[in-house]
Amino acid sequence: MTPTAPKPPFYITTAISYPNGVPHIGHAYEFIATDAMARFKRLDGHDVFFLTGTDEHGQKMLHTAQKEGITPLALAKRNSDFFQATQDKLGISYDRFIRTTEADHYAAAQAIWKRMEEAGDIYLDKYEGWYSVRDEAYYGEDETVVREDGKRYSIETDTEVTWTEEESYFFRLSAYQDKLLKLYEDQPDFAAPRTRFNEVISFVKGGLADLSISRTTFDWGVPVPGSPKHVMYVWVDALTNYLTGVGFPDTGTDSYRKWWPADVHVIGKDISRFHAVYWPAFLMSAGLPLPKRVMIHGHLYNQGVKMSKSLGNVIAPADWVQQYGLDQMRFFLLREVPFGADGSYSHEAIVGRMNADLANNLGNLAQRSLSMVAKNCAGQVPQPATLAPEDHELLARTERLLEKSRAAYEVQDFHGSLEAIWSVLGDTNAYFADQAPWVLRKTDVERMNTVLYVTLEVLRIVSILVQPVMPTSASRLLEVLGQPEGEARDFAAIGTALVPGTVLPAPQPIFPKYEEPAAD
RNA sequence: GGGGCGGUAGCUCAGCCGGUCAGAGCAGAGGACUCAUAAUCCUUUGGUCGUGGGUUCAAGCCCCACCCGCCCUACCA
Secondary structure, three states: OOOOOOOOOEEEEEOOEOOOOOOOHHHHHHHHHHHHHHHHHHHOOOOEEEEEEEOOOOHHHHHHHHHHOOOHHHHHHHHHHHHHHHHHHOOOOOOEEEEOOOHHHHHHHHHHHHHHHHOOOEEEEEEEEEEEOOOOEEEOHHHEEEOOOOOEEEOOOOOEOEEEEEEEEEEOHHHHHHHHHHHHHHOOOOEEOHHHHHHHHHHHHOOOOOEEOEEOOOOOOOEEOOEEEEEEOHHHHHHOHHHHOOOOOOOOOHHHHHHOOOOEEEEEHHHHHHHHHHHHHHHHHHOOOOOOOEEEEOOEEEOOEEOOOOOOOOOOHHHHHHHHOHHHHHHHHHHHOOEOEOEEEOHHHHHHHHHHHHHHHHHHHHHHHHHHHHHHOOOEOOOOOOOOHHHHHHHHHHHHHHHHHHHHHHOOOHHHHHHHHHHHHHHHHHHHHHHOHHHHHHHOHHHHHHHHHHHHHHHHHHHHHHOOOOHHHHHHHHHHOOOOOOHHHOHHHOOOOOOOOOEOOOOOOOOOOOOOOOOO
């Protein structure tokens, strides 16, 4: 093996979830996409740190806990554990599951606060307006209306509001407009996809008001340093988790120096502003390096309809795992929806992918070729003869998939990578039918061996490339292809062809077809 | 109100700076084959590329207006 230059470390995060409920398919989507990215980079030889977790403070958590008669910490622990268990069930390969109630996070949040304060960007003022307790939000005069009962209501949410004045610390976000716009200009890939990024930019261009960043109306949060009656309001607390996760505030540690700044923050479109505006502003103020990219994914709809509790169409990730299988579910989510766009799912769409793409195109190709090898080649990788032009061509196309996938994953285009891979699988099925090794068996065994060998090679490379998306199934495929765990399954091994004579285990179907339960 | 995105075969969508751009996959139809998870392969179905104008030798691809869907934004009760 020739020594290669070490590849740069890769630090990736999901948004941390608010565990005031249970995870749904949208959470799973983000976890799975981020996980695929992390696995891809590991297989490509990078050191990866993958952070995920839960954001546990705030009034809603407090209320829910009170309602249940438990402490907010107990609630947070219970629900956070459930989120973590769900991630484990989804095969998420996180390196740390962070909880904002952990001691090191308090230290980190207070440290970044102090840095921003020292930079002169935090000041004390009053926050006033029409406050809705239920919405935990302030509304402008124009966003409210006085009803017949003489009370004032929020127009948008139809909840009662009261005039409230609250002492609050503010962050001087207004001072960062130009710096942010320069950042966006200098780093056109700072946020993606472009349409989402444009929304962010136009928001910043429209002018930035200073941001209220503390609360005194409740105490379930990180105390503001030197001002204990204030707790930090959501964003300073939550966003800082990305720093806490790798060792901040101790900026001298190996961990911090190795991982920060993050390479990619994967988030949903609902929180793009916080990640693409507030977060870089906070970091600039604190004098810390900025993350390289904020990847904004879309939302998933149930047959085009938004998920909601009232409609009863919220899907629990575990239900899908049970019904379709984990890898099938992971594949569907990443193959069906271009990452960044909104997507839609339906039972029919999932079954279509499961059966057409997985069971038929990939699973059956493996089964038919491996069965022939088992029966006609003594269960060993056959010895190919001189390769024909069509063999070379197919293999070349397959080998190109590595570069294509790298380019796709670089911009979190999972869908693009999978599309390219399945296109080659289509070519391979056509090749197999065209070469007809079952005919060659009687006419030209040497050629049959070659065709089977080439087909196995395609399967080997495809299996390696598909590991980030379907870790378990890909592993089983590689097993039946005689590829032991470890180096042979890294991307670096893609150029190392199968060794003729390698003994292969008896083939067995890996991607079951979905059968509708008998209805009546 | 301002800004943006999308409206292409039944379904999901490709179509970059205008000139094989009328395409792919899935579904449907016909045929072939039998190695395989009744899988696979081949052929195939003709959709006025949202509507109406305009620019051009030439327009899904440019311009204008309009319709529909979605999103961002705004101190218009």
